[in-house]
Amino acid sequence: MPPSPSALSLTAALEGVLDGRDAPLVPIPAGDLRESELLTTSLRVGEEIDDDVALVVSTSGTTGAPKGAMLTPAALIASASATHDRLGGPGTWLLALPAHHIAGIQVLVRSLQAGTAPVELDLSAGFDVTELPTAVAQLGSGRRYTSLVATQLAKALLDPEATAALAELDAVLLGGGPAPRPVLEGAAAAGIAVVRTYGSSETSGGCVYDGVPLDGVEVRLDQGAETGEGRISIGGTTLAKGYRNPPDRDPFAEPGWFHTDDLGVFDDTGSLVVLGRVDEAISTGGLTVMPAPVEAVLSRHPAVADCAVFGVPDDRLGERVVAAVVLVTGAPEPTLGDIRAYLAQSLDSTAAPRELHLVDELPRRGIGKLDRRALRRRFESGGDLPGGYGW
Missing domain, CATH: 3.30.300.30 (ANL, C-terminal domain)
Incomplete structure (x- = not known):
């Protein structure tokens, strides 16, 4: 994946794998030779793979060889469609995350599904909040969205013009882990429509929004759920078909389900509250x-x-x-x-x-x-x- 702002050229490549015309892709950040060699070897690039795989997206694990979630066109499209349904309809997206991460990839997939051209921030020198007002203005009229992580939102809140630009959007999806409460409260006070997301490469990106699963997504708690808390398992239409290189304990071993390493609980409204990883x-x-x-x-x-x-x-x-x-x-x-x-x-x-x-x-x-x-x-x-x- 070339460094921004040229990542939008990959939209055509994504379109080719989503409609089944082209061979599956492994997103790899350009300029990182070590990461490129690691992913090429670990994910067995060039070897035979199932015909219905569109993307093999590496996970963000911190130990051992990276795993590759095998995502089908159906799963990626189901995620994009369910996101638009939850947010109130298709719109134009601002790409403010690296395009080799699942969150960035989904911005491009959603744009393809909506038939809109995404606007991209130049991230080659980092996240520059001063570019947000111009980028948001380029989104034009109609529904407008972006995806951020908490550190980006926190930085934007320090700049009044960037804050005002984000407040113009119909939704700001916030992923990559829980956000500090002061950041969420600051965004709410500024009128920014933050939607907290939970998901991973294995689920085609965020699949639970503000504690509520997207349409077509199932969530259950296993192992100790009788106490109210349990390990989160996810099923449904956005799920990967498995790992390219499954570990000894395969989280996809139960057909139709992905057993995460996260603990959660359902609150009084039935919304999912993520408590953290089991190993934390x-x-x-x-x-x-x-x-x-x-x-x-x-x-x-x-x-x-x-x-x-x-x-x-x-x-x-x-x-x-x-x-x-x-x-x-x-x-x-x-x-x-x-x-x-x-x-x-x-x-x-x-x-x-x-x-x-x-x-x-x-x-x-x-x-x-x-x-x-x-x-x-x-x-x-x-x-x-x-x-x-x-x-």
Whole structure:
């Protein structure tokens, strides 16, 4: 996939695989020789593949060889159609994400299905919010949409003109992981129509919008669902037909279903609430703490602009809960005691961090996913910053 702004030339290539005329494609970012060699080898480019596969999209896993979700034209089109149905009809899309990620690919697929020409931001030098007003104006009249990740939205909210441009859109799909509450509240206050999405390459992109599955998508909770929480499994029309290189424990082993590594719960309205990945669970003192609910409360603290909760080894507890916090500019530094007292108003004391680190920014990977592994590696021996407090 050539670097933007030339990715729109790939629309014709996508059209060829969606209508079955051309051979399947593996999206690979140009200019990254190591990634190109890794994907070409791992996904067996050039070897025989089923006739009904349109794209093999690599997953964003952090360990081992990358897996490739085999997406059919039917799954990609079903996702695009269901998205337009949920949002209120087809429209013109702004491509503001890399076109080799499933979220960027789907912007192009939706444009093809809508018969509209997408407008593209130049991302070759990063996400420049000053380009948003011009790009939104180029979308013209009618329904207008874009897809962003939380870090992009947070950056746009710092620029009044970019914020106003996003507020003109009929919907801003927000994916790549949960967004900090201050970002969501800031967007709502500015009149930006944010739609929180959950999904992956294996589901043709986002398939649950604001907790509600798209038409044709099924969601269930497995393994412990009797307690209210369980592992999320997804079925339906947007599902990949499997992996190009399935692991020993194949998440597609049950026909028609994809067993994710995420835990979730249904709230009182029946909407899905994603609690986090199974491997993010913190086992502390014989109890389990999921980071996402703690982060949801912590992000409401008036001094917290962004935060991450994770576990590090502890000789007595097995693991101890740790928080890394990005402060609101100009806010006074909270102490660990302040943070624990604040969380105690809403959560059990077990969930409160025993260690606090004040950082300039949180590490992220891919198109904006929080990298808890990097935080764990950085602070598992007690931290390396003067802003770290232990208890």
